[in-house]
Amino acid sequence: MANRCTPKVLSRMNKQKPLIWINNLVLFGTLAVTVTVVPWYLYSHSVGWGVWLAALLLWAWSGLSITAGYHRLWAHRAWQAHPALQWLLAIGGAMAMQNTILHWCSDHRTHHKHVDNNDRDPYSAGNGFWYSHIGWLLRDHGISDADTKNVRDLHKNPIVQFQHRHYLLLAGATNLGLPLALGWLAGDLWGGLLIAGFLRVVLVHHGTFFINSLAHIWGSQPYSDAHSSRDNGLLALLTFGEGYHNFHHSFEYDYRNGVRWWQFDPTKWLIQLAYQLRLASGLRRTPQERIEKARLTMQLRRSQLQFDGQQHAAELLARLEQEYEQLAVRLQAYYQQKQRLLQANKRRLDRSAKQQLRELKQALELQRQQWLQLRQQLHAMA
Numbered sequence: 001m002a003n004r005c006t007p008k009v010l011s012r013m014n015k016q017k018p019l020i021w022i023n024n025l026v027l028f029g030t031l032a033v034t035v036t037v038v039p040w041y042l043y044s045h046s047v048g049w050g051v052w053l054a055a056l057l058l059w060a061w062s063g064l065s066i067t068a069g070y071h072r073l074w075a076h077r078a079w080q081a082h083p084a085l086q087w088l089l090a091i092g093g094a095m096a097m098q099n100t101i102l103h104w105c106s107d108h109r110t111h112h113k114h115v116d117n118n119d120r121d122p123y124s125a126g127n128g129f130w131y132s133h134i135g136w137l138l139r140d141h142g143i144s145d146a147d148t149k150n151v152r153d154l155h156k157n158p159i160v161q162f163q164h165r166h167y168l169l170l171a172g173a174t175n176l177g178l179p180l181a182l183g184w185l186a187g188d189l190w191g192g193l194l195i196a197g198f199l200r201v202v203l204v205h206h207g208t209f210f211i212n213s214l215a216h217i218w219g220s221q222p223y224s225d226a227h228s229s230r231d232n233g234l235l236a237l238l239t240f241g242e243g244y245h246n247f248h249h250s251f252e253y254d255y256r257n258g259v260r261w262w263q264f265d266p267t268k269w270l271i272q273l274a275y276q277l278r279l280a281s282g283l284r285r286t287p288q289e290r291i292e293k294a295r296l297t298m299q300l301r302r303s304q305l306q307f308d309g310q311q312h313a314a315e316l317l318a319r320l321e322q323e324y325e326q327l328a329v330r331l332q333a334y335y336q337q338k339q340r341l342l343q344a345n346k347r348r349l350d351r352s353a354k355q356q357l358r359e360l361k362q363a364l365e366l367q368r369q370q371w372l373q374l375r376q377q378l379h380a381m382a
């Protein structure tokens, strides 16, 4: 990571920046109550299932509103939502207490545009864990665009505008009023406030913050190492699927983060469900060929980085490079044929294309096997 600041430099830098009191109060106030009063309350009271259920519901509502709404819908426009669903996500987003849609999306678009640039990325991981996790929120570093000029498209959205104008009211009602009301219904007013209010909001806060910090530090880079983002399945469990951050930074307009079927991405599943219910449309996907090509290119790059200049591995490395070229050709041939078949099916014309596709798929699989064996052979030399 370039431009890494030492803690000393960072603290000197921070001293010159004015504190944002409201952020400090909210972030540390909720955290302080959660690590002191909540454990005491759990120890001294028996909290019933009604309160836990309320907390779970509000956690999922507010968390998914950030991931499906703030992030994938509004910041990236990776899908479109029916106004009824947008209202749910806008209110749930206020409950997550991470500022308005306009400010959040403005910062996030800047993050993608200038990722890892310590002077222009609002939560650049190059400034260290603390800064990218929470430090950037505590002081005014002058990086965030106060005019939110990079979200002009969102300025035209009446739901986004309403949330922006009435944010404090919405955040107050959903973080105090709603947990108290649900606690009262469950027969435990204060339990509702402490568990479904304080504990829940702290979990949602730090879940999101981990994506800015840990998901740029800890994990694998299967798609690109041009940025610091990482894929991390463990983080995906805590963040409704946002842990596959290397894929996301590589293909930011894709509505999926966990692109493989077995990857845990409840945000993707929610958007797919909304699509089935006709509440979502325009789901954007990166062509599979590009995804696979990126994965292969990274595999080749890793082998090259590891064995470049090593005489004993030179021959195998050269063969791997040739194999990569052939595999790329097969990949392209297969996906082009698949595309042709899709179009032909629409016109109800084609008959032999299916057979051709089967043959291309077999050839591709064979080439993949060769690629894998060759890589194993090469890496066995390490």
Ligand SMILES: [Zn+2]
Residues within 6 Å of the ligand: 071, 075, 076, 108, 112, 248, 252
């Ligand atoms: Zn993003």
Ligand SMILES: [Zn+2]
Residues within 6 Å of the ligand: 111, 211, 212, 216, 229, 245, 249
């Ligand atoms: Zn990121």
